[in-house]
Amino acid sequence: MRRRHHAPPAPLPQRHGIDPVRLRLPADPDGLWETVGDHLLWRYADAIGAGTVEAMFREGRIVGTDGPVAADEPYTAGRFLWFHRDFAAEERVPFEIGIVHRDERLVIADKPHFLATTPRGRHITETAVARLRRDLELPELQPAHRLDRLTAGLVLFAVRPGDRGAYQTLFRDRQVRKEYEAVAPYDPAVALPRTVRSRIEKERGVLAAREVAGEPNSESRIELVEHRGGLGRYRLLPATGRTHQLRVHMNSLGLPILDDPLYPLVLEAEPDDYARPLQLLARVLEFTDPVTGEPYRFESRLRLTQWPR
Numbered sequence: 001m002r003r004r005h006h007a008p009p010a011p012l013p014q015r016h017g018i019d020p021v022r023l024r025l026p027a028d029p030d031g032l033w034e035t036v037g038d039h040l041l042w043r044y045a046d047a048i049g050a051g052t053v054e055a056m057f058r059e060g061r062i063v064g065t066d067g068p069v070a071a072d073e074p075y076t077a078g079r080f081l082w083f084h085r086d087f088a089a090e091e092r093v094p095f096e097i098g099i100v101h102r103d104e105r106l107v108i109a110d111k112p113h114f115l116a117t118t119p120r121g122r123h124i125t126e127t128a129v130a131r132l133r134r135d136l137e138l139p140e141l142q143p144a145h146r147l148d149r150l151t152a153g154l155v156l157f158a159v160r161p162g163d164r165g166a167y168q169t170l171f172r173d174r175q176v177r178k179e180y181e182a183v184a185p186y187d188p189a190v191a192l193p194r195t196v197r198s199r200i201e202k203e204r205g206v207l208a209a210r211e212v213a214g215e216p217n218s219e220s221r222i223e224l225v226e227h228r229g230g231l232g233r234y235r236l237l238p239a240t241g242r243t244h245q246l247r248v249h250m251n252s253l254g255l256p257i258l259d260d261p262l263y264p265l266v267l268e269a270e271p272d273d274y275a276r277p278l279q280l281l282a283r284v285l286e287f288t289d290p291v292t293g294e295p296y297r298f299e300s301r302l303r304l305t306q307w308p309r
Contacts, residue, residue, distance in 0.1 A: 017130030037071030153282025
């Protein structure tokens with residue numbers, strides 16, 4: 001039976017709302033590394049350069065439980081180390097995060113378009129979780145689910161690490177009623193409401209997901225709320241949570257969501273056009289709180305800009 005090793009608390013504080021990298025030195029049965037420096041050079045020199053790794057040691061930026069670690073310290077498998085990455089400069093998304101609800105357990109945030117929920121790829125410090133940790137002074141804040149970077153609306157964050165699993169389980173077990181709003185073309189030939197079921201696959205490195213033959217793994221109910229001037233305002237009720245599911249299903253009906261850079265056509269990568277956000281909003285979260293048993297319904301205060309007033 002494999003033993004679990006519990007990491008000690010990080011000796012470094014967060015920086016820009018981001019935790020330090022935690023590294024546990026692996027077993028070395030072949031004796032490849034005599035020192036800690038040998039291992040970190042082997043591990044990171046190709047990515048960031050040997051000079052950068054050596055400078056991190058000299059500057060005391062690589063630490064263990066007892067303080068800074070020297071490059072020539074003997075290699076010990078199982079030892080924990082921490083350090084902060086150097087983050088590339090990120091353009092600030094010029095929209096604020098709204099707070100719909102906050103208590104000792106939960107933060108319900110209104111995430112704006114273009115802001116990633118969690119660090120990933122080139123979006124690290126300019127993410128919803130990093131911003132909220134800084135702004136609300138809640139360093140342990142964690143999201144219980146994720147919302148696409150281009151989609152705006154409600155995201156649930158757990159304040160206490162011990163509660164996060166309970167809220168994640170709500171989403172995993174589909175015990176949260178999620179309601180989205182979208183603006184897309186209106187076509188009277190498309191009979192609505194309807195439930196769309198299909199198999200969606202998303203390949204690593206490919207921007208757009210696609211529908212393929214096979215057992216359905218996604219389901220969305222699509223309703224027309226009203227239409228004006230060739231546009232419709234739609235209520236979207238996903239029963240599952242595949243990548244880009246609502247965008248894919250709307251496109252499959254011939255009703256691609258306005259200002260979508262991937263569906264029906266993948267546009268060339270360009271800087272974000274903040275004046276033309278994807279017209280998709282996570283509008284409602286409804287659930288029974290797994291900690292208190294209290295029923296909750298939260299509604300976004302954001303509005304989609306392309307819907308005619």
